Amino acid sequence: MDNRDMVDNVQFARMNGLGNKILVVDMRGRRDRVTPQAAISLNADPATAFDQIMAIHDPKAAGTDAWIDIVNSDGSMAQACGNGTRCVVQALAAETGKKAFLFHTVAGLLEAKEHDDGTISVDMGSPRFGWDEIPLSEEFHDTRRIELQIGPIDNPVLHSPSVASMGNPHAIFWVDNDVWSYDLERFGPLLENHPMFPERANISIARVLSRNELDLRTWERGAGLTLACGSAACAAAVSAARTDRTDRRVIVNVPGGPLSIEWREADDHVVMTGPAEWEWSGTVDPATGAWQRDETQPGTAEARAL
Numbered sequence: 001m002d003n004r005d006m007v008d009n010v011q012f013a014r015m016n017g018l019g020n021k022i023l024v025v026d027m028r029g030r031r032d033r034v035t036p037q038a039a040i041s042l043n044a045d046p047a048t049a050f051d052q053i054m055a056i057h058d059p060k061a062a063g064t065d066a067w068i069d070i071v072n073s074d075g076s077m078a079q080a081c082g083n084g085t086r087c088v089v090q091a092l093a094a095e096t097g098k099k100a101f102l103f104h105t106v107a108g109l110l111e112a113k114e115h116d117d118g119t120i121s122v123d124m125g126s127p128r129f130g131w132d133e134i135p136l137s138e139e140f141h142d143t144r145r146i147e148l149q150i151g152p153i154d155n156p157v158l159h160s161p162s163v164a165s166m167g168n169p170h171a172i173f174w175v176d177n178d179v180w181s182y183d184l185e186r187f188g189p190l191l192e193n194h195p196m197f198p199e200r201a202n203i204s205i206a207r208v209l210s211r212n213e214l215d216l217r218t219w220e221r222g223a224g225l226t227l228a229c230g231s232a233a234c235a236a237a238v239s240a241a242r243t244d245r246t247d248r249r250v251i252v253n254v255p256g257g258p259l260s261i262e263w264r265e266a267d268d269h270v271v272m273t274g275p276a277e278w279e280w281s282g283t284v285d286p287a288t289g290a291w292q293r294d295e296t297q298p299g300t301a302e303a304r305a306l
């Protein structure tokens with residue numbers, strides 16, 4: 001906050017959650033929003049290209065620490081971002097010394113905490129499985145397996161996904177071979193925009209390795225191929241458990257590394273645990289996306305606060 005050189009500029013930190021590229025933007029004390037134009041322009045610059053912007057705003061409700069807006073790299077809004085939430089926790093923990101936070105997003109309240117080893121857990125809430133909650137455009141009573149396929153009609157490459165909402169829509173296609181052997185870059189955009197998903201969807205392929213481990217790659221709605229997608233890891237974990245492929249506690253290996261996911265029996269909530277990493281900081285105009293790197297890059301944990 002202290003580094004603001006112009007009233008129109010705000011502080012931001014370039015961070016990542018297992019390689020999921022995140023810009024944490026400090027919008028506290030302001031009434032405006034990061035515009036879609038700013039997002040598109042930041043993403044067009046290789047230095048600031050990102051998967052999600054996490055914009056921290058002043059809290060709107062008593063007892064919450066912040067309101068968070070989540071913006072995809074195409075300028076659209078997302079309801080959930082697990083990896084980005086861990087980045088926000090790390091930035092705010094460095095600033096305040098607090099370890100536990102309650103955030104407010106369009107999808108509701110979100111609890112998160114930093115552990116002593118630096119990893120961060122985010123309570124992603126309860127998954128939803130109703131076809132109209134995801135949403136799908138057709139009624140399906142059993143969303144553990146819906147009719148949807150891609151590739152030749154008699155020999156589909158991907159078919160019968162499980163679908164779930166973690167606040168945002170997800171489809172998980174189960175595969176038998178190495179997840180890297182599928183052309184997700186080609187099928188992802190077709191499935192993301194398939195008429196089955198009126199609000200589009202995040203598209204993942206998952207290979208179950210054991211009752212406690214799966215591999216996952218995701219084509220993200222509004223962002224494309226990413227190295228990690230936390231909400232997809234949660235959607236895959238709950239879908240694997242409800243189809244009896246795995247137990248309720250699993251390691252999900254995304255391209256950026258492992259996330260540990262637990263679908264708690266007690267309250268139905270999904271808790272995701274993983275790392276967050278600070279890269280560098282700068283200032284940005286949230287209306288246009290014009291940005292500048294800070295001249296001195298803080299080297300200590302304390303200085304990594306926004």
Ligand SMILES: N[C@H](CCC[C@H](N)C(=O)O)C(=O)O
Nearest residue numbers: 078081082083168229230231
């Ligand atoms: N990377 C995010 C998910 C972004 C989801 C977004 N692409 C959408 O739903 O539109 C995560 O870690 O959960």
